[in-house]
Amino acid sequence: MENGVYLDNAATSYPKPPCVRAAVLHALDSVHASAGRGAYREAKEAGHILDSTRASLARLLRVQAPERIVFTLNCTDALNLAIKGVLRAGWGSTQGAQSASRALPRVVTTDMDHNSVLRPLAALQQQQGIEVERVPADADGCVAATNFTAALRKPTRLVVMQHASNVSGSFQPIAEVAQAAHAAGALFLVDAAQTMGSLPLYPEALGIDLLAFPGHKSLLGPQGTGALWVAPHVDLSTVREGGTGSRSEEATQPAFWPDRHEAGSHNLIGLAGLGAAVEWILNEGVENIAARKHALIERMLAGLSDIRGVTLHGPKQAARRTAVFSLTFAGQDPMEVGRQLDLRHGVKARAGLHCAPFAHRTLGTLPHGAVRLSAGTFTSIEDVDRALAAVADLARGC
Numbered sequence: 011m012e013n014g015v016y017l018d019n020a021a022t023s024y025p026k027p028p029c030v031r032a033a034v035l036h037a038l039d040s041v042h043a044s045a046g047r048g049a050y051r052e053a054k055e056a057g058h059i060l061d062s063t064r065a066s067l068a069r070l071l072r073v074q075a076p077e078r079i080v081f082t083l084n085c086t087d088a089l090n091l092a093i094k095g096v097l098r099a100g101w102g103s104t105q106g107a108q109s110a111s112r113a114l115p116r117v118v119t120t121d122m123d124h125n126s127v128l129r130p131l132a133a134l135q136q137q138q139g140i141e142v143e144r145v146p147a148d149a150d151g152c153v154a155a156t157n158f159t160a161a162l163r164k165p166t167r168l169v170v171m172q173h174a175s176n177v178s179g180s181f182q183p184i185a186e187v188a189q190a191a192h193a194a195g196a197l198f199l200v201d202a203a204q205t206m207g208s209l210p211l212y213p214e215a216l217g218i219d220l221l222a223f224p225g226h227k228s229l230l231g232p233q234g235t236g237a238l239w240v241a242p243h244v245d246l247s248t249v250r251e252g253g254t255g256s257r258s259e260e261a262t263q264p265a266f267w268p269d270r271h272e273a274g275s276h277n278l279i280g281l282a283g284l285g286a287a288v289e290w291i292l293n294e295g296v297e298n299i300a301a302r303k304h305a306l307i308e309r310m311l312a313g314l315s316d317i318r319g320v321t322l323h324g325p326k327q328a329a330r331r332t333a334v335f336s337l338t339f340a341g342q343d344p345m346e347v348g349r350q351l352d353l354r355h356g357v358k359a360r361a362g363l364h365c366a367p368f369a370h371r372t373l374g375t376l377p378h379g380a381v382r383l384s385a386g387t388f389t390s391i392e393d394v395d396r397a398l399a400a401v402a403d404l405a406r407g408c
């Protein structure tokens with residue numbers, strides 16, 4: 011970023027690899043067609059762009075069936091489809107044993123989850139009377155798998171949990187919670203908003219049933235992109251119906267994937283960019299990206315531990331967290347600190363509350379929230395040092 015350090019990658023990533031811009035411009039200038047809606051060259055190329063973006067994502071996730079990756083507007087849209095699609099579909103194949111409780115769907119989530127999980131659940135609670143239970147986290151924002159034991163004693167249809175917190179950066183124990191959810195007969199949905207594209211994440215190996223993720227954060231694609239991966243054994247009801255360019259003689263939504271869940275014209279331009287971004291990540295190697303980020307996290311943790319008057323909320327060990335650092339400055343308003351970080355030092359950080367009310371309550375950062383610095387794939391050690399110098403300056407008082 012010219013004259014600045016962009017540290018708001020947890021919201022959306024910047025910059026994007028140059029191939030993303032090239033793919034977006036190509037789609038905008040030369041494709042200009044709707045996939046599946048025509049036999050002319052451009053319409054076929056549009057279809058090819060969607061297929062190849064889906065295939066690249068399937069390679070990154072190491073899943074067998076690309077058609078089970080449904081394109082969405084963002085991670086929020088993917089989570090809404092997952093939550094509402096599972097609850098409407100009724101009992102899935104893993105849940106037959108609990109059909110006695112069919113009348114009252116129950117969902118278990120955590121205090122650390124984002125409003126894009128909590129609000130769809132709250133709406134279903136109000137509109138349809140579903141039961142929702144949140145399991146607590148420790149003071150660093152880590153949820154122990156054992157915390158689910160009591161919550162999963164009652165018949166539960168769905169467990170929803172994030173992979174990492176957008177407030178504390180803490181990783182959550184995905185594989186262990188998957189086991190607990192399955193033992194209780196529930197499906198397991200993971201919100202990978204803060205990790206997809208910056209860490210190896212293989213849902214089939216981890217026992218995940220549904221994985222929601224944005225295209226515009228660590229996957230490095232344009233805004234307006236996201237996806238939901240759904241394991242082949244999961245039955246998902248539609249939440250939106252409409253034209254697909256397939257089976258157009260029929261009045262009902264096609265049964266086959268991905269058309270079943272992709273009604274209406276696609277964000278072709280965005281998805282062209284996302285496909286290029288995912289290919290870029292595959293070429294770099296997601297393990298290499300993760301290793302570079304780990305070095306940034308260690309540098310940030312070491313630097314912050316030397317600054318007095320600043321509290322870091324979340325794990326202090328690099329292995330337990332991602333590159334999201336929420337800070338409070340003794341006696342100072344986070345919004346004002348955020349403003350000064352930009353004005354005085356050109357550091358772009360999010361300040362205030364970060365769409366996860368119970369996470370803030372857990373971390374003790376209500377009512378004013380925190381200043382959040384979040385590093386991305388293109389953040390350098392120099393950027394981290396510059397941010398640390400800015401934090402040290404502001405810690406001395408605005």
Ligand SMILES: Cc1ncc(COP(=O)(O)O)c(C=O)c1O
Nearest residue numbers: 084085086124126176201203224
């Ligand atoms: C943990 C978490 N889940 C979900 C979302 C929603 O993502 P999107 O902005 O792509 O809808 C975010 C966004 O910051 C997030 O941090």
